[in-house]
Amino acid sequence: MGSEAVEVSLSKKAQPGKARGVALAAYARVPGFYTLFRTELVLAARRRSDIVNPLLFFVTVLAMMPLGIGPEPEMLSRMAPGLIWVMALLATLLSQESLFRGDYEDGSLEQLALQPQPLYFPVLAKVLVHWLVTGVPLALLSPLLGMMLNLGAEGYWPLFVSLVLGTASLSLIGAVGAALTVALRRPGLLLALIIMPLYVPVLIFGTGTVQAALDGYSFGPQLAVLGAILAVAAALAPLASAGAIRISLEN
């Protein structure tokens, strides 16, 4: 429904050049994107543990931190942005392993790859759902954990916004790793090894956003860079994941 409406509006706008209008309509329809997106969302909603476990991991490990490094409020508030960001990164990474696994094992990934359409949009749909069920809840939960770790109140909003933008990039980049390792039997540690270095820019600018706000500076530039990383990742990462899926299916 939604995608058809987009198609109509796009083809109306592009009236002057008819050929271009047709091409735009073909892109706007994006075969199967909406269907797959809805299916994935329903599946995620029915497998509650997939949504809850990363959040529980996030909260549990962060609760361990004061036990490990001591409960002094000043130290905790200094470390809070970094701790929360690193834990969000780990939670995303660990939940990513199963991104393509189920579809690979029951053969539907192969069916998707056999369709006469690029794999770009199915991958994008899956990543979008992954972000909606892990990244966004993590971001929503982060101010609470910030409070527990004595983070300054001026850091809550930047923390939330940077996590919303950043976890989307993390999901996209991690999808490449998940696609590369989907054919392996126990990819957990390998996935972390190959994806962690690629997460570095997101981590730096994510914590940079919060730190800038805490130090009383404007955090707009850092958010802009996070947005730019997200734009590049959204354009390129599904392409790389699609290639990786085809390689994994050959295995």
Next chain:
Amino acid sequence: MSWQWFHRLGSPRWFYQKSSAWLPWLGGAALSLLSVGVVWGLGFAPEDFKQGNSYRIIYIHVPAAFLALAGYYIMAISGAIGLIWKMKLSFVVMRAAAPIGAALTFIALFTGAVWGKPTWGTYWVWDARITSMLILFFLYLGVMALSGAFSREQSGDKASALLALVGTVNIPIIYKSVDWWFTLHQPATLKLTEASTIDPSMFYPLITMIAGFYLFYAWVLTLHTRTMILQREGRTQWVRELVGASAPAKA
């Protein structure tokens, strides 16, 4: 325009036979340049008035860091050639380049730490360049781990080539973000476009060492590639004839 040379290049057998003739020249040139550079740099170049003799480690450190970065691109480009033109040989080169590059990155990090102790007073600093070299080291390790994880060799080739390519896109971003993050390392001394800030009496031995390292890299890469070709093509007739095995040899 004849593309025959290009297709011939894809044949491991052709490469093995041709490179037998190159090896003594490459090795001889590399070793003679390196010995000239080492004696010149360590024995005859003037002492630095600020850092004393400890600066001489740049004659190892700088060329190793050069090659560590260039080696990543060599690995990624040969991986890309393999993915695009499905050349067997380029995957072999890619796999051979990974451990060499990782070793060079380690040498650059290690010599940097050794130099850092007398100069900065500490072995390790979380400075932009050191950190990005460390991440480069992790990227190398990731490519090596992924290429070894597949039971089917071709899948390992393609998957690690794709990962190397994704890393290539990321290296400038990682470098820039880490640079923004924190900087203590001195700015680049050698510049192509401007006059460099190093005295000619120190500069010429350094250039000799860099050229020597490049040749040495080419030599080691060729040697390693040849060994891997023999391992991979162990079942073919020409390898068996070459190693003089009459019975089906098992490695």
